[in-house]
Amino acid sequence: AQSVAQPEDQVNVAEGNPLTVKCTYSVSGNPYLFWYVQYPNRGLQFLLKYITGDNLVKGSYGFEAEFNKSQTSFHLKKPSALVSDSALYFCAVRTGISGNTPLVFGKGTRLSVIA
């Protein structure tokens, strides 16, 4: 069965500093990896995905993520954090390429960017 691990419950970073939110996965087939962000009282908002191709994928709001097959990781990164990036971040995986394959989420990492 597929699973996602986000080892950090909380990440604190100063505004302007680079940020990394960690994610590792375990799947039996090819992984299709996603990052979502959740702001207070809102739903999950898609940030970026890795399907195939370049290991570094770029997404919304200046975020990027690096797929590392040997380490089974898909860490989310941003070169310069903003206070407005403070939110709950979820890594997710699906192994099926058809639309009915559900997303399996990690438990989430709360990012706090301090001014």
Next chain:
Amino acid sequence: EPEVTQTPSHQVTQMGQEVILRCVPISNHLYFYWYRQILGQKVEFLVSFYNNEISEKSEIFDDQFSVERPDGSNFTLKIRSTKLEDSAMYFCASSRDRGLTYSNQPQHFGDGTRLSIL
């Protein structure tokens, strides 16, 4: 940008009562999903729906749950006899995926319905 909309934003219900959560997916999307998030826990898949039938469901989605697409726009989740442990945030999502052609299009989520069972 089109959005998934969910109503109500908060539903309070007595234990044992039936509840219906409503969702309007993005209009050209073909796959529909329900997830839930118990307070402080991870987001969990409940069910996916395509072509007017359930595609996949988790073990959480037992006989107390049902889904329906009563018309061309709404997608509902019904809990027949609510239990205290059904208290959670319920998210609806939709995607354009249709087999291999649009594989792995992201799922777009609504803002959720907070269900509180008393």
